Amino acid sequence: MARQQPIELFMPPNMLKAKVGGGLGGIDMGALKRAESALENLSGEFAAWLDQDVGRLVEARKQFSKKPGAESRAALLRAAHDIKGQAATFNSPLVARIAASLSRLLGEIPPGGDLPAGLVDAHVQAVQVIHRQNITDVKNPMAQTLCAELDAKVSEMLAKA
Helix, strand or coil, X not given: CCCCCCCCCCCCCCHHHHHHCCCCCCCCHHHHHHHHHHHHHHHHHXXXXXXXXXXXXXXXXXXXXXXXXXXXXXXXXXXXXXXXXXXXXXXXXXXXXXXXXXXXXXXXXXXXXXXXXXXHHHHHHHHHHHHHCCCCCXXXXXXXXXXXXXXXXXXXXXXXX
């Protein structure tokens, strides 16, 4: 039997660790505190920003109702997706959840597929009401029921699509 070569282990260098700093020094707590302070200073503007986002969603829904098509549907999806991504930061997790459900509906029904206008309207109206009433408690029973029902309707609709 031929003599086998010994196994050689090669450990590639961890380039990411080298670029990030390799864990030396830990987290800069001063930078973290400055970032938290900056976020706190901006928090007073969150409501106005969410107002603008909700207004864009309502306007996109109106445009889609008037002229359904790929362009108006994309604008509606973009508005819902923006709210989905930002509402939790703006202390509106329920609005984010409803916008996520609407994004799912708009994103997963194929273009040209039958988009249920009533379900889209229900999502947009739910976003408006929860935002207007400033419902931020994720344990609110009415809001939980509403979110669960919208999610269930979307799942049901997507199962048919």
